[in-house]
Amino acid sequence: MNKLALVFLLIVVQGCAQKTYVVELEKLAKFPSKLKEVSGLEVTKDGKIWVIEDSGNKDKIYRVDKKGDIKESLKIDHAKNVDWEDLTMDTEGNLYIGDFGNNKNAREDLVIYKVTKDEMGKKEPNSDKIEFSYPQQTNFPPEKDSLYFDTEGFFHLNDYLYIFTKNRTRPYSGKTLMYRVPDKKGEYEAEFLGDLFLCGDQDHCSVTSADISPDGKTIALLSYGYIFLLTDFTAPDFTKASIEVIDLQTDTQIESVCFYDDKTLLVADEENKHGGRKLYQYRFR
Template sequence: MSRLRLSRGWLPAAAALGLGLAALLRSSAGAQSPWSLLPLEGARRTGTFRDPRLVENSGVIPSRTQPGILWTLADSDGPARIFATDTLGEDRGSFRLRGARNVDWEAISAGRCEAGICLYVADTGDNLEQRQSVQLYRIREPRVDSLGREPRTSSRVERLEVRYPDGSHDVEAAFVDGQGDVHLISKGRTSGFRHYRVPAGAWSAPATVAQPLGVLTIEEGRSLGRLVTDAAISPNGRLVAVRTYAEIFLFHFTGRGTLRPAWMGCRLAGLELQGEGVAWLDDSTVVLTSEGILGMPGTISLGRCSSTSS
Protein backbone atom coordinates (compact mmCIF):
# COMPACT_ATOMS: atom_id res chain seq x y z
CA MET A 1 0.00 0.00 0.00
CA SER A 2 1.29 3.43 -0.84
CA ARG A 3 -0.48 5.55 1.75
CA LEU A 4 1.83 8.03 3.45
CA ARG A 5 2.14 7.23 7.15
CA LEU A 6 1.19 10.34 9.13
CA SER A 7 -0.66 10.92 12.34
CA ARG A 8 -4.41 11.48 12.17
CA GLY A 9 -4.06 14.92 13.66
CA TRP A 10 -1.67 16.04 10.94
CA LEU A 11 -3.96 15.23 8.01
CA PRO A 12 -6.67 17.86 8.55
CA ALA A 13 -3.98 20.45 9.10
CA ALA A 14 -2.31 19.46 5.84
CA ALA A 15 -5.56 19.85 3.95
CA ALA A 16 -6.31 23.21 5.52
CA LEU A 17 -2.86 24.57 4.82
CA GLY A 18 -2.71 23.25 1.24
CA LEU A 19 -0.21 20.49 1.69
CA GLY A 20 2.24 21.68 4.24
CA LEU A 21 4.30 18.63 3.41
CA ALA A 22 4.84 19.84 -0.14
CA ALA A 23 5.91 23.23 1.10
CA LEU A 24 8.44 21.63 3.40
CA LEU A 25 9.81 19.64 0.50
CA ARG A 26 10.15 22.78 -1.57
CA SER A 27 12.01 24.64 1.15
CA SER A 28 14.27 21.66 1.80
CA ALA A 29 15.69 21.74 -1.74
CA GLY A 30 18.49 23.96 -0.44
CA ALA A 31 21.34 25.66 -2.25
CA GLN A 32 23.56 22.58 -1.90
CA SER A 33 21.37 20.38 -4.05
CA PRO A 34 22.53 19.90 -7.67
CA TRP A 35 18.89 19.55 -8.71
CA SER A 36 16.98 22.50 -10.15
CA LEU A 37 13.30 21.91 -9.42
CA LEU A 38 10.98 24.42 -11.08
CA PRO A 39 7.22 24.82 -10.66
CA LEU A 40 5.23 22.51 -12.91
CA GLU A 41 4.37 24.68 -15.93
CA GLY A 42 0.68 25.13 -16.64
CA ALA A 43 -0.28 22.89 -13.72
CA ARG A 44 -4.01 22.30 -13.60
CA ARG A 45 -6.38 19.79 -12.11
CA THR A 46 -8.55 18.29 -14.85
CA GLY A 47 -10.75 15.85 -12.96
CA THR A 48 -11.44 13.47 -10.12
CA PHE A 49 -11.99 9.72 -10.28
CA ARG A 50 -15.68 8.91 -10.54
CA ASP A 51 -15.24 5.24 -9.66
CA PRO A 52 -15.25 4.88 -5.83
CA ARG A 53 -13.00 1.83 -6.13
CA LEU A 54 -10.16 4.18 -7.10
CA VAL A 55 -9.91 5.99 -3.77
CA GLU A 56 -6.51 4.31 -3.38
CA ASN A 57 -5.51 4.89 -6.98
CA SER A 58 -1.90 3.96 -7.57
CA GLY A 59 -0.43 4.52 -11.01
CA VAL A 60 -1.49 5.66 -14.47
CA ILE A 61 -0.54 5.07 -18.10
CA PRO A 62 -2.04 6.51 -21.32
CA SER A 63 -3.26 4.01 -23.89
CA ARG A 64 -0.86 3.49 -26.79
CA THR A 65 -3.67 2.55 -29.17
CA GLN A 66 -6.77 4.44 -27.97
CA PRO A 67 -6.32 8.24 -27.81
CA GLY A 68 -7.75 9.87 -24.71
CA ILE A 69 -7.87 6.71 -22.62
CA LEU A 70 -5.92 6.36 -19.38
CA TRP A 71 -5.42 3.05 -17.58
CA THR A 72 -5.14 2.92 -13.81
CA LEU A 73 -5.48 0.52 -10.90
CA ALA A 74 -6.31 0.30 -7.21
CA ASP A 75 -3.88 -0.27 -4.36
CA SER A 76 -3.36 -3.27 -2.08
CA ASP A 77 -6.26 -5.62 -1.34
CA GLY A 78 -8.25 -3.93 -4.09
CA PRO A 79 -9.83 -5.76 -6.99
CA ALA A 80 -7.55 -7.59 -9.44
CA ARG A 81 -8.74 -5.24 -12.18
CA ILE A 82 -7.44 -2.44 -14.31
CA PHE A 83 -9.68 0.57 -14.87
CA ALA A 84 -10.18 2.70 -17.97
CA THR A 85 -10.66 6.43 -17.45
CA ASP A 86 -9.66 9.76 -19.00
CA THR A 87 -8.27 13.11 -17.87
CA LEU A 88 -11.70 14.04 -16.49
CA GLY A 89 -11.80 10.90 -14.34
CA GLU A 90 -14.83 9.42 -16.11
CA ASP A 91 -15.63 5.74 -15.55
CA ARG A 92 -14.87 3.99 -18.86
CA GLY A 93 -15.14 0.44 -17.53
CA SER A 94 -12.90 -2.12 -15.85
CA PHE A 95 -11.17 -5.34 -16.84
CA ARG A 96 -10.51 -8.28 -14.53
CA LEU A 97 -7.17 -10.09 -14.72
CA ARG A 98 -8.03 -13.79 -14.61
CA GLY A 99 -5.99 -15.67 -12.00
CA ALA A 100 -4.22 -12.56 -10.73
CA ARG A 101 -4.16 -11.45 -7.11
CA ASN A 102 -3.79 -7.89 -5.85
CA VAL A 103 -1.39 -8.26 -2.94
CA ASP A 104 -0.10 -4.70 -3.35
CA TRP A 105 -0.46 -3.40 -6.90
CA GLU A 106 1.51 -0.19 -7.27
CA ALA A 107 2.23 0.63 -10.92
CA ILE A 108 0.83 0.16 -14.41
CA SER A 109 2.87 0.57 -17.59
CA ALA A 110 2.57 -0.08 -21.31
CA GLY A 111 5.08 -1.56 -23.70
CA ARG A 112 5.94 -4.07 -26.36
CA CYS A 113 5.18 -7.76 -26.02
CA GLU A 114 4.68 -10.72 -28.33
CA ALA A 115 0.98 -9.85 -28.61
CA GLY A 116 1.77 -6.28 -29.74
CA ILE A 117 1.16 -3.66 -27.05
CA CYS A 118 0.64 -4.94 -23.52
CA LEU A 119 -0.25 -3.43 -20.18
CA TYR A 120 2.10 -4.36 -17.35
CA VAL A 121 0.94 -4.44 -13.73
CA ALA A 122 3.54 -4.35 -10.95
CA ASP A 123 2.44 -6.16 -7.78
CA THR A 124 5.59 -4.95 -6.06
CA GLY A 125 4.47 -3.01 -2.99
CA ASP A 126 6.05 -4.18 0.25
CA ASN A 127 5.68 -1.71 3.12
CA LEU A 128 7.41 -3.99 5.61
CA GLU A 129 10.03 -5.13 3.07
CA GLN A 130 9.47 -8.79 3.84
CA ARG A 131 8.06 -10.31 0.64
CA GLN A 132 10.37 -13.03 -0.66
CA SER A 133 9.21 -12.39 -4.22
CA VAL A 134 6.85 -10.09 -6.08
CA GLN A 135 4.79 -10.43 -9.25
CA LEU A 136 4.55 -8.80 -12.64
CA TYR A 137 1.47 -9.35 -14.77
CA ARG A 138 0.90 -8.44 -18.39
CA ILE A 139 -2.02 -8.62 -20.80
CA ARG A 140 -2.65 -7.42 -24.30
CA GLU A 141 -4.25 -3.98 -24.03
CA PRO A 142 -8.06 -4.38 -24.04
CA ARG A 143 -10.38 -2.38 -26.25
CA VAL A 144 -12.33 0.09 -24.14
CA ASP A 145 -15.33 -0.01 -26.44
CA SER A 146 -15.73 -3.68 -25.48
CA LEU A 147 -16.05 -2.87 -21.80
CA GLY A 148 -19.27 -2.42 -19.91
CA ARG A 149 -20.11 -1.43 -16.36
CA GLU A 150 -19.64 -5.01 -15.29
CA PRO A 151 -15.96 -5.97 -15.42
CA ARG A 152 -14.91 -8.18 -18.31
CA THR A 153 -12.35 -10.92 -17.82
CA SER A 154 -9.09 -11.22 -19.74
CA SER A 155 -8.54 -14.27 -21.91
CA ARG A 156 -4.83 -14.54 -21.15
CA VAL A 157 -2.77 -13.11 -18.32
CA GLU A 158 0.98 -13.69 -18.15
CA ARG A 159 2.61 -13.81 -14.73
CA LEU A 160 6.27 -13.47 -13.82
CA GLU A 161 7.65 -14.00 -10.32
CA VAL A 162 10.50 -11.62 -9.52
CA ARG A 163 13.10 -11.65 -6.76
CA TYR A 164 15.72 -9.03 -5.98
CA PRO A 165 19.35 -10.16 -5.62
CA ASP A 166 19.90 -8.09 -2.46
CA GLY A 167 16.79 -8.78 -0.40
CA SER A 168 13.28 -7.37 -0.21
CA HIS A 169 12.35 -3.83 -1.31
CA ASP A 170 9.23 -1.71 -1.35
CA VAL A 171 8.74 -0.74 -5.00
CA GLU A 172 6.01 1.55 -6.32
CA ALA A 173 7.67 2.79 -9.54
CA ALA A 174 7.82 0.84 -12.79
CA PHE A 175 8.14 1.58 -16.50
CA VAL A 176 8.72 -0.42 -19.68
CA ASP A 177 11.40 0.71 -22.14
CA GLY A 178 11.37 0.41 -25.93
CA GLN A 179 12.92 -3.06 -25.82
CA GLY A 180 10.21 -4.39 -23.55
CA ASP A 181 12.41 -4.47 -20.44
CA VAL A 182 10.62 -3.66 -17.18
CA HIS A 183 12.38 -1.18 -14.89
CA LEU A 184 11.66 -1.06 -11.16
CA ILE A 185 12.71 1.68 -8.71
CA SER A 186 12.52 1.19 -4.96
CA LYS A 187 10.63 3.65 -2.79
CA GLY A 188 13.73 4.51 -0.77
CA ARG A 189 12.55 3.47 2.67
CA THR A 190 15.83 1.96 3.84
CA SER A 191 18.65 1.83 1.27
CA GLY A 192 18.35 4.59 -1.28
CA PHE A 193 16.43 4.66 -4.53
CA ARG A 194 17.51 1.44 -6.19
CA HIS A 195 17.03 0.74 -9.90
CA TYR A 196 16.45 -2.78 -11.25
CA ARG A 197 15.71 -4.24 -14.67
CA VAL A 198 13.71 -7.30 -15.69
CA PRO A 199 14.70 -8.14 -19.30
CA ALA A 200 11.99 -8.78 -21.87
CA GLY A 201 13.27 -12.31 -22.35
CA ALA A 202 12.58 -13.19 -18.71
CA TRP A 203 8.91 -13.83 -19.54
CA SER A 204 9.88 -17.12 -21.18
CA ALA A 205 10.35 -18.59 -17.67
CA PRO A 206 8.04 -18.54 -14.64
CA ALA A 207 10.51 -16.70 -12.39
CA THR A 208 13.55 -14.47 -12.59
CA VAL A 209 15.99 -12.37 -10.55
CA ALA A 210 15.94 -8.64 -11.30
CA GLN A 211 19.20 -7.10 -12.48
CA PRO A 212 20.55 -4.26 -10.29
CA LEU A 213 21.45 -1.11 -12.26
CA GLY A 214 22.53 1.16 -9.43
CA VAL A 215 21.19 3.77 -7.02
CA LEU A 216 19.60 6.97 -8.29
CA THR A 217 21.29 10.23 -7.37
CA ILE A 218 18.41 11.77 -5.47
CA GLU A 219 19.05 13.08 -1.97
CA GLU A 220 17.12 11.03 0.55
CA GLY A 221 14.55 12.84 2.66
CA ARG A 222 12.14 10.32 4.11
CA SER A 223 11.21 12.56 7.03
CA LEU A 224 9.91 15.11 4.51
CA GLY A 225 8.10 12.57 2.35
CA ARG A 226 10.74 12.12 -0.36
CA LEU A 227 9.77 8.59 -1.28
CA VAL A 228 9.45 7.42 -4.88
CA THR A 229 5.86 6.62 -5.82
CA ASP A 230 6.04 6.14 -9.61
CA ALA A 231 8.16 6.53 -12.74
CA ALA A 232 7.48 6.84 -16.47
CA ILE A 233 9.47 6.95 -19.71
CA SER A 234 8.66 9.59 -22.34
CA PRO A 235 7.20 8.53 -25.71
CA ASN A 236 10.51 9.29 -27.46
CA GLY A 237 12.32 7.09 -24.95
CA ARG A 238 14.77 9.78 -23.90
CA LEU A 239 13.53 10.97 -20.51
CA VAL A 240 12.35 9.18 -17.39
CA ALA A 241 10.27 11.04 -14.82
CA VAL A 242 10.73 9.74 -11.27
CA ARG A 243 8.16 11.22 -8.90
CA THR A 244 7.87 11.48 -5.15
CA TYR A 245 4.87 12.77 -3.21
CA ALA A 246 5.65 16.37 -4.22
CA GLU A 247 8.47 16.38 -6.79
CA ILE A 248 9.46 15.09 -10.23
CA PHE A 249 13.11 14.28 -10.96
CA LEU A 250 14.09 13.90 -14.63
CA PHE A 251 16.67 11.41 -15.86
CA HIS A 252 18.13 10.69 -19.30
CA PHE A 253 17.55 7.09 -20.37
CA THR A 254 20.88 5.77 -21.66
CA GLY A 255 21.58 3.12 -24.28
CA ARG A 256 22.64 0.78 -21.50
CA GLY A 257 19.29 1.11 -19.78
CA THR A 258 20.67 3.12 -16.89
CA LEU A 259 19.39 6.51 -15.71
CA ARG A 260 21.63 9.58 -15.91
CA PRO A 261 20.47 12.66 -13.96
CA ALA A 262 19.22 15.60 -16.03
CA TRP A 263 19.54 17.69 -12.84
CA MET A 264 16.20 19.26 -13.72
CA GLY A 265 12.72 18.53 -12.46
CA CYS A 266 9.50 20.00 -11.16
CA ARG A 267 7.89 20.89 -7.87
CA LEU A 268 4.31 19.80 -7.32
CA ALA A 269 3.68 21.86 -4.19
CA GLY A 270 -0.01 22.27 -3.37
CA LEU A 271 -1.25 20.42 -6.47
CA GLU A 272 -2.20 17.13 -4.78
CA LEU A 273 -2.97 15.85 -1.30
CA GLN A 274 -1.16 12.56 -1.85
CA GLY A 275 0.50 12.30 -5.24
CA GLU A 276 1.01 8.77 -6.54
CA GLY A 277 1.11 8.28 -10.31
CA VAL A 278 2.95 9.89 -13.22
CA ALA A 279 2.92 9.29 -16.97
CA TRP A 280 3.76 11.21 -20.13
CA LEU A 281 1.01 12.34 -22.50
CA ASP A 282 3.69 13.61 -24.91
CA ASP A 283 7.40 14.35 -24.62
CA SER A 284 6.89 17.27 -22.21
CA THR A 285 3.37 16.95 -20.74
CA VAL A 286 2.82 14.75 -17.71
CA VAL A 287 -0.38 13.42 -16.21
CA LEU A 288 -0.39 13.05 -12.42
CA THR A 289 -2.76 11.06 -10.24
CA SER A 290 -3.41 11.28 -6.52
CA GLU A 291 -5.10 9.05 -3.99
CA GLY A 292 -8.28 10.22 -2.35
CA ILE A 293 -7.92 11.38 1.22
CA LEU A 294 -10.06 12.98 3.94
CA GLY A 295 -13.21 11.83 2.14
CA MET A 296 -12.21 13.50 -1.13
CA PRO A 297 -11.75 11.50 -4.36
CA GLY A 298 -8.42 11.04 -6.07
CA THR A 299 -7.45 13.64 -8.65
CA ILE A 300 -6.00 13.87 -12.16
CA SER A 301 -3.74 16.80 -13.07
CA LEU A 302 -1.69 17.90 -16.08
CA GLY A 303 1.38 20.07 -16.57
CA ARG A 304 4.63 20.45 -18.45
CA CYS A 305 7.97 19.35 -17.02
CA SER A 306 11.08 20.01 -19.11
CA SER A 307 14.70 18.92 -18.83
CA THR A 308 15.83 22.39 -19.96
CA SER A 309 15.54 25.68 -18.12
CA SER A 310 14.26 27.60 -21.13
Protein backbone atom coordinates in the same frame (compact mmCIF):
# COMPACT_ATOMS: atom_id res chain seq x y z
CA MET B 1 38.86 11.50 3.87
CA ASN B 2 36.68 9.41 6.19
CA LYS B 3 33.65 7.46 4.95
CA LEU B 4 31.05 9.86 6.40
CA ALA B 5 32.69 12.87 4.77
CA LEU B 6 32.88 11.06 1.43
CA VAL B 7 29.17 10.18 1.52
CA PHE B 8 28.31 13.79 2.36
CA LEU B 9 30.45 15.05 -0.53
CA LEU B 10 28.78 12.68 -3.00
CA ILE B 11 25.33 13.85 -1.88
CA VAL B 12 26.32 17.51 -2.23
CA VAL B 13 27.77 16.95 -5.71
CA GLN B 14 24.62 15.12 -6.82
CA GLY B 15 22.42 17.83 -5.31
CA CYS B 16 24.36 20.59 -7.08
CA ALA B 17 23.71 18.84 -10.41
CA GLN B 18 19.95 19.13 -9.91
CA LYS B 19 17.85 22.09 -11.00
CA THR B 20 14.62 22.73 -9.08
CA TYR B 21 11.47 24.35 -10.48
CA VAL B 22 8.27 25.19 -8.60
CA VAL B 23 5.06 24.54 -10.54
CA GLU B 24 1.34 24.09 -10.04
CA LEU B 25 -0.40 21.06 -11.48
CA GLU B 26 -3.34 21.65 -13.81
CA LYS B 27 -6.41 19.89 -12.40
CA LEU B 28 -8.31 17.90 -15.01
CA ALA B 29 -10.89 15.95 -13.02
CA LYS B 30 -11.91 14.26 -9.79
CA PHE B 31 -12.27 10.50 -9.83
CA PRO B 32 -15.54 8.94 -8.63
CA SER B 33 -15.63 7.64 -5.06
CA LYS B 34 -15.16 4.14 -6.49
CA LEU B 35 -11.56 5.10 -7.32
CA LYS B 36 -10.25 6.48 -4.02
CA GLU B 37 -6.83 4.83 -4.24
CA VAL B 38 -5.50 5.13 -7.79
CA SER B 39 -1.95 3.80 -7.56
CA GLY B 40 -0.97 3.52 -11.22
CA LEU B 41 -1.99 4.84 -14.59
CA GLU B 42 -0.95 4.36 -18.20
CA VAL B 43 -1.97 5.79 -21.58
CA THR B 44 -2.28 3.72 -24.76
CA LYS B 45 -1.09 4.94 -28.16
CA ASP B 46 -4.64 5.93 -29.06
CA GLY B 47 -5.06 7.98 -25.87
CA LYS B 48 -6.98 5.57 -23.64
CA ILE B 49 -6.20 6.01 -19.92
CA TRP B 50 -6.04 2.91 -17.72
CA VAL B 51 -5.76 3.01 -13.93
CA ILE B 52 -5.42 0.53 -11.05
CA GLU B 53 -5.88 0.67 -7.28
CA ASP B 54 -3.56 -0.78 -4.65
CA SER B 55 -3.94 -3.33 -1.82
CA GLY B 56 -7.40 -4.05 -0.50
CA ASN B 57 -9.08 -3.29 -3.83
CA LYS B 58 -10.37 -5.42 -6.70
CA ASP B 59 -8.31 -7.37 -9.25
CA LYS B 60 -9.45 -4.94 -11.94
CA ILE B 61 -8.12 -2.32 -14.30
CA TYR B 62 -10.28 0.66 -15.17
CA ARG B 63 -10.42 2.78 -18.32
CA VAL B 64 -11.20 6.42 -17.56
CA ASP B 65 -11.45 9.58 -19.61
CA LYS B 66 -9.91 12.99 -18.90
CA LYS B 67 -13.02 13.88 -16.90
CA GLY B 68 -12.20 11.05 -14.51
CA ASP B 69 -15.29 9.03 -15.46
CA ILE B 70 -15.03 5.24 -15.62
CA LYS B 71 -15.71 4.03 -19.17
CA GLU B 72 -14.80 0.36 -18.74
CA SER B 73 -13.54 -2.09 -16.14
CA LEU B 74 -11.81 -5.42 -16.73
CA LYS B 75 -11.24 -8.15 -14.15
CA ILE B 76 -7.80 -9.68 -14.69
CA ASP B 77 -7.87 -13.47 -14.62
CA HIS B 78 -5.05 -15.37 -12.87
CA ALA B 79 -4.05 -12.19 -11.03
CA LYS B 80 -4.52 -11.24 -7.40
CA ASN B 81 -4.22 -7.69 -6.12
CA VAL B 82 -1.87 -8.18 -3.18
CA ASP B 83 -0.55 -4.64 -3.66
CA TRP B 84 -0.79 -3.32 -7.22
CA GLU B 85 1.32 -0.18 -7.41
CA ASP B 86 2.05 0.82 -11.00
CA LEU B 87 1.11 0.25 -14.64
CA THR B 88 3.19 0.36 -17.79
CA MET B 89 2.78 -0.62 -21.43
CA ASP B 90 5.15 -1.65 -24.21
CA THR B 91 5.14 -0.40 -27.80
CA GLU B 92 3.11 -3.42 -28.93
CA GLY B 93 0.24 -2.62 -26.57
CA ASN B 94 0.90 -5.25 -23.90
CA LEU B 95 0.00 -4.01 -20.39
CA TYR B 96 2.04 -4.77 -17.25
CA ILE B 97 0.70 -4.56 -13.69
CA GLY B 98 3.29 -4.20 -10.93
CA ASP B 99 2.19 -6.25 -7.91
CA PHE B 100 5.29 -5.37 -5.92
CA GLY B 101 4.07 -3.10 -3.15
CA ASN B 102 6.03 -4.19 -0.08
CA ASN B 103 5.63 -1.68 2.75
CA LYS B 104 7.29 -3.89 5.36
CA ASN B 105 9.93 -5.29 2.97
CA ALA B 106 8.75 -8.78 3.95
CA ARG B 107 7.21 -10.11 0.71
CA GLU B 108 8.76 -13.03 -1.15
CA ASP B 109 6.06 -13.24 -3.84
CA LEU B 110 6.82 -10.19 -6.00
CA VAL B 111 5.23 -10.40 -9.43
CA ILE B 112 4.45 -8.37 -12.54
CA TYR B 113 1.35 -9.44 -14.46
CA LYS B 114 1.54 -9.22 -18.24
CA VAL B 115 -1.75 -8.76 -20.10
CA THR B 116 -1.17 -9.13 -23.82
CA LYS B 117 -2.70 -6.84 -26.40
CA ASP B 118 -4.97 -9.66 -27.62
CA GLU B 119 -6.20 -10.36 -24.08
CA MET B 120 -6.97 -6.67 -23.54
CA GLY B 121 -9.89 -7.02 -25.93
CA LYS B 122 -11.63 -9.63 -23.75
CA LYS B 123 -14.13 -9.16 -20.92
CA GLU B 124 -11.90 -11.02 -18.44
CA PRO B 125 -8.33 -10.89 -19.76
CA ASN B 126 -5.88 -13.63 -18.82
CA SER B 127 -2.42 -12.69 -17.53
CA ASP B 128 1.07 -14.18 -17.40
CA LYS B 129 3.32 -13.99 -14.36
CA ILE B 130 6.77 -12.42 -14.35
CA GLU B 131 8.01 -13.41 -10.90
CA PHE B 132 11.19 -11.91 -9.50
CA SER B 133 13.37 -11.33 -6.45
CA TYR B 134 16.01 -8.77 -5.49
CA PRO B 135 19.52 -10.29 -5.21
CA GLN B 136 20.54 -7.76 -2.52
CA GLN B 137 17.70 -8.78 -0.19
CA THR B 138 18.52 -11.77 2.01
CA ASN B 139 16.36 -11.00 5.06
CA PHE B 140 12.57 -10.51 5.08
CA PRO B 141 12.41 -7.88 6.39
CA PRO B 142 15.97 -6.52 6.47
CA GLU B 143 17.36 -4.15 9.11
CA LYS B 144 15.96 -0.60 9.17
CA ASP B 145 18.98 0.85 7.37
CA SER B 146 18.38 -1.59 4.47
CA LEU B 147 14.65 -1.09 3.82
CA TYR B 148 15.06 -0.52 0.07
CA PHE B 149 12.73 -3.19 -1.30
CA ASP B 150 9.28 -1.68 -1.31
CA THR B 151 8.44 -0.83 -4.94
CA GLU B 152 5.92 1.48 -6.57
CA GLY B 153 7.46 2.49 -9.91
CA PHE B 154 8.51 0.86 -13.18
CA PHE B 155 8.42 1.29 -16.96
CA HIS B 156 9.04 -0.74 -20.12
CA LEU B 157 11.94 -0.16 -22.50
CA ASN B 158 13.48 -2.43 -25.16
CA ASP B 159 12.28 -5.84 -23.92
CA TYR B 160 12.90 -5.05 -20.24
CA LEU B 161 10.92 -3.77 -17.28
CA TYR B 162 12.94 -1.18 -15.33
CA ILE B 163 12.16 -1.04 -11.61
CA PHE B 164 12.82 1.80 -9.14
CA THR B 165 12.43 0.92 -5.47
CA LYS B 166 10.77 3.01 -2.76
CA ASN B 167 13.19 3.93 0.02
CA ARG B 168 12.02 3.30 3.60
CA THR B 169 15.46 3.30 5.27
CA ARG B 170 16.07 4.75 8.73
CA PRO B 171 18.20 6.81 8.84
CA TYR B 172 16.99 7.92 5.42
CA SER B 173 19.57 7.62 2.64
CA GLY B 174 17.61 9.31 -0.19
CA LYS B 175 18.46 6.59 -2.72
CA THR B 176 16.34 4.50 -5.05
CA LEU B 177 17.72 1.14 -6.19
CA MET B 178 17.35 0.34 -9.90
CA TYR B 179 16.77 -3.09 -11.42
CA ARG B 180 15.45 -4.69 -14.57
CA VAL B 181 13.78 -7.96 -15.50
CA PRO B 182 12.84 -9.40 -18.93
CA ASP B 183 9.31 -8.70 -20.13
CA LYS B 184 8.59 -12.42 -20.66
CA LYS B 185 6.77 -14.92 -18.42
CA GLY B 186 9.17 -16.61 -16.01
CA GLU B 187 11.00 -16.49 -12.68
CA TYR B 188 13.95 -14.11 -12.44
CA GLU B 189 16.56 -12.68 -10.13
CA ALA B 190 16.35 -8.98 -10.99
CA GLU B 191 19.47 -7.46 -12.52
CA PHE B 192 20.85 -4.72 -10.27
CA LEU B 193 21.67 -1.54 -12.24
CA GLY B 194 22.89 0.73 -9.43
CA ASP B 195 21.38 3.37 -7.18
CA LEU B 196 20.35 6.97 -7.64
CA PHE B 197 20.29 9.68 -4.98
CA LEU B 198 17.17 11.85 -5.37
CA CYS B 199 17.02 14.01 -2.24
CA GLY B 200 17.32 13.74 1.53
CA ASP B 201 13.76 14.48 2.71
CA GLN B 202 12.19 11.20 3.83
CA ASP B 203 8.67 12.64 3.47
CA HIS B 204 9.08 13.74 -0.15
CA CYS B 205 11.84 11.86 -1.92
CA SER B 206 10.81 8.20 -2.22
CA VAL B 207 9.60 6.94 -5.61
CA THR B 208 5.84 6.30 -5.86
CA SER B 209 5.61 5.85 -9.66
CA ALA B 210 7.74 5.96 -12.81
CA ASP B 211 7.42 6.27 -16.57
CA ILE B 212 9.48 6.98 -19.68
CA SER B 213 8.47 9.29 -22.52
CA PRO B 214 7.35 7.79 -25.86
CA ASP B 215 10.59 8.99 -27.50
CA GLY B 216 12.65 7.33 -24.75
CA LYS B 217 14.52 10.52 -23.86
CA THR B 218 12.96 11.47 -20.50
CA ILE B 219 12.22 9.45 -17.37
CA ALA B 220 9.75 10.75 -14.80
CA LEU B 221 10.09 9.55 -11.21
CA LEU B 222 7.24 10.65 -8.96
CA SER B 223 7.40 11.13 -5.20
CA TYR B 224 5.19 12.73 -2.56
CA GLY B 225 5.37 16.30 -3.83
CA TYR B 226 8.13 16.11 -6.44
CA ILE B 227 8.70 14.90 -9.97
CA PHE B 228 12.30 14.05 -10.90
CA LEU B 229 12.89 14.33 -14.65
CA LEU B 230 15.92 12.35 -15.86
CA THR B 231 17.56 13.12 -19.20
CA ASP B 232 20.94 12.58 -20.92
CA PHE B 233 21.14 8.87 -20.10
CA THR B 234 21.89 5.70 -22.03
CA ALA B 235 19.94 2.66 -20.82
CA PRO B 236 20.53 0.61 -18.79
CA ASP B 237 22.82 3.06 -16.96
CA PHE B 238 20.78 5.88 -15.42
CA THR B 239 23.31 6.75 -12.70
CA LYS B 240 24.83 9.65 -14.66
CA ALA B 241 21.55 11.17 -15.83
CA SER B 242 20.86 14.89 -15.51
CA ILE B 243 18.06 15.43 -12.96
CA GLU B 244 15.54 18.26 -12.95
CA VAL B 245 13.40 18.53 -9.80
CA ILE B 246 9.80 19.72 -10.11
CA ASP B 247 8.25 20.88 -6.83
CA LEU B 248 4.49 20.30 -7.11
CA GLN B 249 3.59 22.27 -3.96
CA THR B 250 1.14 19.66 -2.71
CA ASP B 251 0.60 17.55 0.40
CA THR B 252 -1.76 15.02 -1.15
CA GLN B 253 -0.72 11.38 -1.56
CA ILE B 254 0.54 11.50 -5.14
CA GLU B 255 0.89 7.92 -6.37
CA SER B 256 0.81 7.81 -10.18
CA VAL B 257 2.51 9.37 -13.17
CA CYS B 258 2.60 8.60 -16.89
CA PHE B 259 3.49 10.38 -20.12
CA TYR B 260 0.56 11.48 -22.25
CA ASP B 261 3.05 12.62 -24.88
CA ASP B 262 6.76 13.51 -24.89
CA LYS B 263 6.18 16.79 -23.01
CA THR B 264 3.00 16.16 -21.05
CA LEU B 265 2.55 14.17 -17.85
CA LEU B 266 -0.64 12.87 -16.25
CA VAL B 267 -0.54 12.63 -12.45
CA ALA B 268 -3.04 11.10 -10.01
CA ASP B 269 -3.31 11.17 -6.23
CA GLU B 270 -5.14 9.12 -3.63
CA GLU B 271 -7.65 10.64 -1.26
CA ASN B 272 -6.32 11.70 2.16
CA LYS B 273 -6.98 14.41 4.77
CA HIS B 274 -5.43 17.03 2.45
CA GLY B 275 -7.80 16.17 -0.42
CA GLY B 276 -6.86 14.27 -3.55
CA ARG B 277 -8.63 11.63 -5.68
CA LYS B 278 -7.84 13.85 -8.67
CA LEU B 279 -6.32 13.62 -12.13
CA TYR B 280 -3.83 16.34 -13.07
CA GLN B 281 -1.75 17.41 -16.03
CA TYR B 282 1.70 18.95 -16.22
CA ARG B 283 3.33 20.26 -19.40
CA PHE B 284 7.06 20.90 -19.38
CA ARG B 285 9.57 22.35 -21.83
